[in-house]
Amino acid sequence: MTLRKYPGDLLLLGLFLLPVVVVAPALPWGSQGWLYSLAELAGVFALSAFLLAGILSARIPGMDPWFGGLVRLWTIHRWLGFSAFMLVMAHVLLLALATLPMSLGTSVATLFPPLSHWEIWVGWAAFLTMLVFIAPTLGFFGTLHYQNWKRLHLLSAPALVLALVHTLMLSATAWVWWLLSALALAAIAWRKLLSPWLARKAYVVDGIDKLARDVVELRLRPKGKGIRWQAGQFVYLTPMDSSLVAGYREEHPYTIASGSGDDELKIGIKAVGDATRALLDIKSGAEVRIEGPYGTFFENAALAQKGDGLPGEPRKQLWLAGGIGITPFVSGARDRVGSGAVQAPDACLFYLANRPERAYYLDELVRIAETCDGFEVHTHYMNEHGVITRDYLAERCPDFAARDIYLCGPPGMINHLQTLLRHEGVPVHRIHTEAFDFL
Amino acid sequence: MTSNRIAYTGFVAFVSVVLTLVVVNLVQGNPEPTAGGTAENANGETVFRLDDVAEHNHAGSCWKVINGVVYDLTEYLPNHPTEEEVFTRWCGKEATSAWLDKGNGRPHSPRAAARLEDYRIGVLEGGAPAPAPVETADSATQPATGDDRLGRMLLGLAPGNYLDGTYRGNFIDRGLIQVSLQFRIEGGRIKGMSYRHLFYRDEDYLKMDSSAELYPVLRQYQQITERLEGEPMEAIFRLYEPENVVDDIDGYTGATLRGAKVISAFRDGLNRGVYSW
Numbered sequence: 264m265t266l267r268k269y270p271g272d273l274l275l276l277g278l279f280l281l282p283v284v285v286v287a288p289a290l291p292w293g294s295q296g297w298l299y300s301l302a303e304l305a306g307v308f309a310l311s312a313f314l315l316a317g318i319l320s321a322r323i324p325g326m327d328p329w330f331g332g333l334v335r336l337w338t339i340h341r342w343l344g345f346s347a348f349m350l351v352m353a354h355v356l357l358l359a360l361a362t363l364p365m366s367l368g369t370s371v372a373t374l375f376p377p378l379s380h381w382e383i384w385v386g387w388a389a390f391l392t393m394l395v396f397i398a399p400t401l402g403f404f405g406t407l408h409y410q411n412w413k414r415l416h417l418l419s420a421p422a423l424v425l426a427l428v429h430t431l432m433l434s435a436t437a438w439v440w441w442l443l444s445a446l447a448l449a450a451i452a453w454r455k456l457l458s459p460w461l462a463r464k465a466y467v468v469d470g471i472d473k474l475a476r477d478v479v480e481l482r483l484r485p486k487g488k489g490i491r492w493q494a495g496q497f498v499y500l501t502p503m504d505s506s507l508v509a510g511y512r513e514e515h516p517y518t519i520a521s522g523s524g525d526d527e528l529k530i531g532i533k534a535v536g537d538a539t540r541a542l543l544d545i546k547s548g549a550e551v552r553i554e555g556p557y558g559t560f561f562e563n564a565a566l567a568q569k570g571d572g573l574p575g576e577p578r579k580q581l582w583l584a585g586g587i588g589i590t591p592f593v594s595g596a597r598d599r600v601g602s603g604a605v606q607a608p609d610a611c612l613f614y615l616a617n618r619p620e621r622a623y624y625l626d627e628l629v630r631i632a633e634t635c636d637g638f639e640v641h642t643h644y645m646n647e648h649g650v651i652t653r654d655y656l657a658e659r660c661p662d663f664a665a666r667d668i669y670l671c672g673p674p675g676m677i678n679h680l681q682t683l684l685r686h687e688g689v690p691v692h693r694i695h696t697e698a699f700d701f702l
Numbered sequence: 703m704t705s706n707r708i709a710y711t712g713f714v715a716f717v718s719v720v721l722t723l724v725v726v727n728l729v730q731g732n733p734e735p736t737a738g739g740t741a742e743n744a745n746g747e748t749v750f751r752l753d754d755v756a757e758h759n760h761a762g763s764c765w766k767v768i769n770g771v772v773y774d775l776t777e778y779l780p781n782h783p784t785e786e787e788v789f790t791r792w793c794g795k796e797a798t799s800a801w802l803d804k805g806n807g808r809p810h811s812p813r814a815a816a817r818l819e820d821y822r823i824g825v826l827e828g829g830a831p832a833p834a835p836v837e838t839a840d841s842a843t844q845p846a847t848g849d850d851r852l853g854r855m856l857l858g859l860a861p862g863n864y865l866d867g868t869y870r871g872n873f874i875d876r877g878l879i880q881v882s883l884q885f886r887i888e889g890g891r892i893k894g895m896s897y898r899h900l901f902y903r904d905e906d907y908l909k910m911d912s913s914a915e916l917y918p919v920l921r922q923y924q925q926i927t928e929r930l931e932g933e934p935m936e937a938i939f940r941l942y943e944p945e946n947v948v949d950d951i952d953g954y955t956g957a958t959l960r961g962a963k964v965i966s967a968f969r970d971g972l973n974r975g976v977y978s979w
Contacts, residue, residue, distance in 0.1 A: 291803030299799055345705050352716040359723055365798060366770045368828020371727040375721065377753035394713075401709040515749070 271329035275315065275339065278443065282311045287438045301358030309350035310430055310440070313393075316343035317423055317447030320454055323463055324490075325553055331564040332559035333497075334697045341400075348397050351390055380433035389425035392418050409536060410513055419449050462489055463501060463552035468545055469527060474623040477534040478587065479543050480520060481529045483551065490553060493523050494598045495560030495591040495669075495697075502542060504549040510538025518590040518671075519556065522597035528553065531623065532585035544588060560591050560697050570698075577608040578693075580669045583658060583680055585672025591697075592671065593624045596631045599638055608667075609637040609659040615676060617645045620694070653683055664689050670696040724741070727828060729875075750797065750826030755826070759794025765823070766797040772820040798936065864890070864935065868978045872969025873963045883967040884977075891934055895927040902960075922948045922959045938968050 275453055286307050286662055290300035319340040327333040355374060363370040376383050394413040407415070426445045431437050466484040471479045489499070501514040515538055521529035534540035545551075563594040582592045592612055598608050612632075616622040632640040641659045643651050656663045664687040670677050677696060708736055743749050750765075750772045762969035764776045775793075782789045792800045802809045831964075864887050873881040882899035885892055899906035900923060907920045914920075925948040940947050941961030948959065971977075 291799060293803060293807030293809070296799065296803045296807070299802075305861055342705070347710055349712050350711060352712060362798070366826075366828065367723070367727045367730060368826065369767075369770050369796070369798075371723055372752055372826070372828060374723070376796075377751070377756060379756050380752055397709075398713075402706040403710055403713070525775055611839065688788070 268333075269329060269331040271331075275319075275330070278318070278446075279311050281317050281485075282307050282436075282439045282443065285436050286434070289435060298357060300659075302354055302361050305350050305357055306354035306430070309354055310345045310426055311443065312350060313341045313347035313426060313438075314443040314447045315400075317419065318338050318450045320419075321450035322454055322458070325555065327557050328559050332697060333557035339470060340579070344397060345401065348401070350395065351393065355390070357671040360598065378413065382429055383575060385425050385432070386429035388421050389429055391423035392425060396422065399436040402685075410538075417455070420448070420455075423447060423451075433679070454543065459501075463499075463554045464488070466528065466551050466553050468547055468549045468551060470547055471545065474531070477540075477543065478623050479551050480533055481530045481532060481542075481545070483530065483553065484527060485553075486550075489528065490556055491523075492519050492556035493561065494594040496556035496558045496594075497591075498528075498530070498553050498555030501554070502545060502549065503552060504545055507541045507545065508537075508617050509541040512553065514552075515539065515550065516557075518594070520590045520593045520597070522594055522600065525597065531587060531590040531593065541548075558697055560671075560695065561595060577606075579609040579665070580611070580642060581656075581663050581666040581668045582610055582612040583615065583668065583672070583676075583691070584612065585676040586621065587623070588613060588670075588676075589622075589624055589628075590671075592669070593628065594637030596628055596635075596638065599635045600631055603693060607637070611639045611663070611666070612641065613651070613659070614642045614657065615645070615672065616642065617642060617649060618647075651683075654688060663687075666693075668694045670694065742875045743825060749827050750824050751827045752919065756794045761790050761793070764790060764793035766795065767826050768798050768818070770826045771822055772824045772826055773818060775821050778817075778821055789815075808911060833969065851932055864972055865976050867976035869974065870977045871967045871969065873910055873967040873970065874964075881963045881967040881973055885971065892930050892937065893932065893933055897923065897927070901947035918952045920958055923964070925949065926961070926964055932946070935972075938965055941965050 277389065283304065287300075287304060290296070290303055292300050320334055322336075323334065327336055330336045330339070331422065334663065353684075359370045362373040368441055378384065396415045398404065399412055399415060424520075427440060430440055464485040466489070467486055468481055469484045470482040472482070474480055492498070495518070495519045497516050499514040500517050501512060502510055503510050516530060517530045519528060521527060521530040530544055532539055534543055582595070583593045594612070596612070612628065614622050614628070616623060619642075621624075622625045622644075625640075625642065632638050640662070643655060648655065662685070668684060668689060670680055681696075683696060685691075709808070733927070752767065755765045755767055755772055757763075758776075760772070761779055762776070763774075764779060765774050767773075775789075779786065779789060788805070804810060821963055866886075866888050868884065868886050870882070870884050872879050872883070878901065879899055880901055882897065884898055885895040887893070897908060905908065905916060907916070907923065910917055910920050926941065926944070928945050941964050944959050944961035947961070
């Protein structure tokens with residue numbers, strides 16, 4: 264996650280700190296009470312983080328740019344979940360420590376009181392529920408099947424309710440928790456109950472272009488009013504074709520491959536799991552639902568440039584794509600053919616693939632490069648050239664390190680390139696990447 | 703991802719610490735869990751469980767656990783300086799946090815702590831061997847009739863500074879001896895106290911017949927010597943409030959026992975030094 268600031272951050276920070284500001288002054292900080300207060304504070308922070316993570320799960324189309332894009336929101340969401348988990352454990356241990364000076368028995372009785380103190384046990388129930396859905400998220404048992412993980416993650420709602428009951432029974436300041444939990448539960452309700460009906464738009468598969476053995480491009484036409492998008496954004500696609508082998512009514516994120524002015528919504532899909540593999544066989548005329556668009560892949564540049572003191576002349580761009588990670592750049596290139604061509608800054612695309620037949624869309628990209636000034640395409644085949652080096656980049660694009668750099672591809676490639684670019688002295692804020700491995 | 707490793711490590715550490723707490727408590731605590739507050743610990747104090755305490759959660763019967771000790775504060779409730787609710791909401795609960803913080807971040811006073819001990823009824827199961835309810839071996843042997851720490855201070859002495867032996871002392875007022883006392887000190891304790899002379903307003907009490915109107919007062923003076931037998935020297939100061947020492951048997955005479963005169967005669971004896979070995 265980059266350290267760039269977005270207007271929504273202030274809102275998030277405010278919501279996160281609100282409970283602490285309300286609760287902390289009322290805690291018994293004096294004399295021997297400070298450890299106990301610290302324990303309670305850990306609990307307060309934990310629930311704030313948990314509720315905020317819940318609030319961030321809303322995913323409302325059009326709102327994510329305030330927070331630097333949906334991917335950044337998910338990253339924050341993940342960090343909040345992680346923090347909540349760690350803080351809850353700290354809360355329990357600090358409570359045990361705070362009562363330990365009285366006696367070991369008191370300490371244990373504080374954690375495991377008689378059943379009549381059910382509000383404590385509700386807290387334990389919340390923690391265990393949290394453990395069930397967060398353990399696979401944090402990879403305790405290796406990676407989990409995406410849909411199973413997603414279903415398991417729904418346990419966050421009961422865990423939230425349990426944590427809330429635990430806190431409300433023991434807290435003197437209820438309103439602040441009601442406020443945050445109302446927002447969080449509304450967010451979950453929107454995501455799970457309302458958004459499938461309100462946010463998803465019906466589309467029909469107009470055609471399927473096979474780009475490789477395991478890669479297709481779907482051409483989609485809206486049934487009613489479609490969505491509007493910018494180059495580099497992505498959508499959630501839900502197939503409504505029950506004849507599919509897998510993935511019926513399951514949503515997955517895909518990058519839009521068409522330019523923003525195009526009539527058709529095009530989506531490049533590579534088979535990486537059950538659902539995507541099944542999607543290769545979808546029939547023309549089948550219905551899909553589209554939710555979005557999300558993300559700020561290319562818009563980040565516009566935001567980032569505001570402070571650069573070069574008004575009117577956007578910085579040149581370096582595009583580094585790997586495998587199916589080419590899709591946002593296909594969108595960007597197709598944009599240049601359309602109306603946006605005039606203002607678009609110079610871009611130099613390096614297409615990294617293992618071998619030529621893995622360079623999907625290459626012919627079209629080369630065609631666009633021939634017709635458009637300020638857009639070049641270079642290929643780099645791993646089997647032929649080995650791992651890409653700075654010299655390879657510098658030979659074909661001498662000022663590459665001075666450009667705004669966009670990365671999209673598999674994690675190994677991203678890591679390698681980020682290291683390479685940092686060695687060249689490229690500041691972090693000029694490296695843009697949106698990787699959604701696990702959305 | 704690094705955060706995953708941190709979370710996993712943190713979780714393992716968490717489980718380890720909690721398990722350690724529970725297991726150590728099991729090993730260290732009562733091997734057989736006791737039922738219903740009938741057990742006693744090594745100090746002979748009743749051991750209660752938190753759910754025993756939880757039943758006494760109202761103004762009519764209000765028990766609280768503070769630092770592992772169980773107190774029955776029902777009687778004290780009317781004397782607590784705050785609103786009743788502030789006091790009663792901790793009834794039946796572990797109230798140490800409220801004890802440590804009165805709501806203003808300050809703990810209760812040492813004075814309150816001393817008073818609290820009067821209401822001690824036992825300890826919490828699994829609680830540490832809390833400090834014994836009484837502070838010294840000396841005071842452990844006496845009936846709970848007051849705090850002799852003040853007395854020790856008044857005497858400005860520690861047991862042993864007065865040599866063992868027989869002492870004699872007098873209380874003289876308006877030219878007449880009213881109380882004349884003989885007693886022995888042995889290891890700082892009062893032994894064999896007796897009156898050699900007891901005179902007031904033309905009455906020679908020691909020659910008084912049991913049918914005499916003021917005879918009950920003599921009985922009280924005699925009770926003083928009986929009840930201070932074997933007590934530490936500072937116990938003499940209890941006589942400033944003689945009703946704590948003697949029975950109220952003179953309610954109908956109108957005459958009052960003058961404990962202060964006995965104190966005065968006693969200290970006179972100490973000042974004079976050993977009369978005989």
